[in-house]
Amino acid sequence: xxxxxxxxxxxxxxxxxxxxxxxxxxxxxxxxxxxxxxxxxxxxxxxxxxxxxxxxxxxxxxxxxxxxxxxxxxxxxxxxxxxxxxxxxxxxxxxxxxxxxxxxxxxxxxxxxxxxxxxxxxxxxxxxxxxxxxxxxxxxxxxxxxxxxxxxxxxxxxxxxxxxxxxxxxxxxxxxxxxxxxxxxxxxxxxxxxxxxxxxxxxxxxxxxxxxxxxxxxxxxxxxxxxxxxxxxxxxxxxxxxxxxxxxxxxxxxxxxxxxxxxxxxxxxxxxxxxxxxxxxxxxxxxxxxxxxxxxxxxxxxxxxxxxxxxxxxxxxxxxxxxxxxxxxxxxxxxxxxxxxxxxxx
Amino acid sequence: xxxxxxxxxxxxxxxxxxxxxxxxxxxxxxxxxxxxxxxxxxxxxxxxxxxxxxxxxxxxxxxxxxxxxxxxxxxxxxxxxxxxxxxxxxxxxxxxxxxxxxxxxxxxxxxxxxxxxxxxxxxxxxxxxxxxxxxxxxxxxxxxxxxxxxxxxxxxxxxxxxxxxxxxxxxxxxxxxxxxxxxxxxxxxxxxxxxxxxxxxxxxxxxxxxxxxxxxxxxxxxxxxxxxxxxxxxxxxxxxxxxxxxxxxxxxxxxxxxxxxxxxxxxxxxxxxxxxxxxxxxxxxxxxxxxxxxxxxxxxxxxxxxxxxxxxxxxxxxxx
Ligand SMILES: Cc1ncc(C[n+]2csc(CCOP(=O)(O)OP(=O)(O)O)c2C)c(N)n1
Numbered sequence: 001x002x003x004x005x006x007x008x009x010x011x012x013x014x015x016x017x018x019x020x021x022x023x024x025x026x027x028x029x030x031x032x033x034x035x036x037x038x039x040x041x042x043x044x045x046x047x048x049x050x051x052x053x054x055x056x057x058x059x060x061x062x063x064x065x066x067x068x069x070x071x072x073x074x075x076x077x078x079x080x081x082x083x084x085x086x087x088x089x090x091x092x093x094x095x096x097x098x099x100x101x102x103x104x105x106x107x108x109x110x111x112x113x114x115x116x117x118x119x120x121x122x123x124x125x126x127x128x129x130x131x132x133x134x135x136x137x138x139x140x141x142x143x144x145x146x147x148x149x150x151x152x153x154x155x156x157x158x159x160x161x162x163x164x165x166x167x168x169x170x171x172x173x174x175x176x177x178x179x180x181x182x183x184x185x186x187x188x189x190x191x192x193x194x195x196x197x198x199x200x201x202x203x204x205x206x207x208x209x210x211x212x213x214x215x216x217x218x219x220x221x222x223x224x225x226x227x228x229x230x231x232x233x234x235x236x237x238x239x240x241x242x243x244x245x246x247x248x249x250x251x252x253x254x255x256x257x258x259x260x261x262x263x264x265x266x267x268x269x270x271x272x273x274x275x276x277x278x279x280x281x282x283x284x285x286x287x288x289x290x291x292x293x294x295x296x297x298x299x300x301x302x303x304x305x306x307x308x309x310x311x312x313x314x315x316x317x318x319x320x321x322x323x324x325x326x327x328x329x330x331x332x333x334x335x336x337x338x339x340x341x342x343x344x345x346x
Numbered sequence: 347x348x349x350x351x352x353x354x355x356x357x358x359x360x361x362x363x364x365x366x367x368x369x370x371x372x373x374x375x376x377x378x379x380x381x382x383x384x385x386x387x388x389x390x391x392x393x394x395x396x397x398x399x400x401x402x403x404x405x406x407x408x409x410x411x412x413x414x415x416x417x418x419x420x421x422x423x424x425x426x427x428x429x430x431x432x433x434x435x436x437x438x439x440x441x442x443x444x445x446x447x448x449x450x451x452x453x454x455x456x457x458x459x460x461x462x463x464x465x466x467x468x469x470x471x472x473x474x475x476x477x478x479x480x481x482x483x484x485x486x487x488x489x490x491x492x493x494x495x496x497x498x499x500x501x502x503x504x505x506x507x508x509x510x511x512x513x514x515x516x517x518x519x520x521x522x523x524x525x526x527x528x529x530x531x532x533x534x535x536x537x538x539x540x541x542x543x544x545x546x547x548x549x550x551x552x553x554x555x556x557x558x559x560x561x562x563x564x565x566x567x568x569x570x571x572x573x574x575x576x577x578x579x580x581x582x583x584x585x586x587x588x589x590x591x592x593x594x595x596x597x598x599x600x601x602x603x604x605x606x607x608x609x610x611x612x613x614x615x616x617x618x619x620x621x622x623x624x625x626x627x628x629x630x631x632x633x634x635x636x637x638x639x640x641x642x643x644x645x646x647x648x649x650x651x652x653x654x655x656x657x658x659x660x661x662x663x664x665x666x
Contacts (some may be wrong), residue, residue, distance in 0.1 A: 033522040034595050057528045058459050058490035058520055085458065124379035124441045128457040296661050301430025301438025302378050307654040
């Protein structure tokens, strides 16, 4: 075990996979520059050279098609986007080509393409640097979508993505990069479609994605002090989805909140609410509650940004409402502010 | 209108002083918006907006300060938006990266590289169809030329023969990556000339020379009914995003900066005015702008932040 941050865990997984398999290479805009995609490609250029660590023209769609071609012909590309918003330019290749390439070849090829993209937030990221859009990608058959929350999940899921013979998207929240924990230093993979209980509880289930798990854990910690026992379950991959794991938790508690790091309308939270109502209707003590972004583009100015994003307080209020509790006094509570870590443009 | 040389200096100085004020006030941490500074790249926006005046309709990238100020000259809207106030262009929803003021000839700024280009072709198409005298001007960098949208827009504009001026601000860099590791061709001039599109170029150190060149390009657009392309060689003084220098990062030498700074466009224009005996008038412009910048910042600071209920306003068109 070694203490490392999320970004170090990603860099280590990439390094280990590139060492293990010479067909793995990493590419994308700015991948080898001195900022190294927030440190997640640290050491790769030095260890493996420019042939396996490529900068590219700013041409997301074509560079995705390029990755597809290389993947089909025996390499294992890892394509990195510093914002999910830039990956959106590659939707044609992703949705029309990558996702269905194998299907139209009768399942006879391998498309071991990994795509990493960072979801930005805060300090004025605004409407074009803040998207997550995991629901959007998960909507497309033929794509696998992972949303690691913790450093150890980031390491294991990236390694699994690179070893996977199908296209995988790894969506990473910028604020998670600063988290650190003890992580197994040796190579390991985490199988897709296995949720993880981030906190054990019996009163209510919160199914969180990405950053919203951090908010959910904070809410749980505060609610625990008044005897409310919250269970937090992280699906980790939303395609494939661990329906059984999520369902087991909801059947135990009877209450479910989906705290999704995305817009709610027509999104992943709707998918979970539908699945739970289909499979656990008679066992629910309350309807599934959904928490997500306000249904507007992300604004730049802080006061509106604060109104746009849900947080631990949103979750606490939702829990109270579902369980018929009086409002918790939150005066004196210490909530997360990224500005303690960071000021200025990302 | 007074003389072009002075008016040009007014624009150059306004942009420079506004950005210098950002350097001073940004550390107070009240302008929470990522800034891609125009410093060093003032000349092209100033020359284009000066040459075309009210006929210019502009679109630009996140490197929006110079184009916005050159076109609108509106310090109040500018600083209020930087501070995220209700007196800004969009209640602080846009910030620095998405500045827009369609009522004042500034259609949009976009933080998605290259994505303003096709929009400009469409805007120019509409202007032509509706018989307006407007020339659409789209500012972009050498990085945007990597995108398919650039080539598709150049082709469509040439094919549809729209009144559009492409302005390539060629600072040789996309973030930290040099042009020669992104472009698989030689001179863009040779490529553009293969299209039905005029080609012009100039240097970002000499705004007056650029002014004349833009005049020729505009004439070409009007006379031949086709788009024109203006390449302006220039240099970004500061880091890609943020208000600091980054010569220690190792991707470009400080000596490049020194040589550009020696022929800085704002300074050069001032020298020209002095040589013409217009020093006093230049000074009067400076005094006026210095005061205007400080006053605009004061008003922006004093203005209100938007009420959280404004979050949902403006998603769709509204009467207001
Ligand atoms: C589609 C897209 N891809 C990547 C980025 C990240 N990015 C922001 S600016 C930039 C470089 C653009 O360079 P250039 O067009 O030359 O403009 P400059 O910054 O030099 O003004 C990149 C790659 C982005 N904003 N949009």
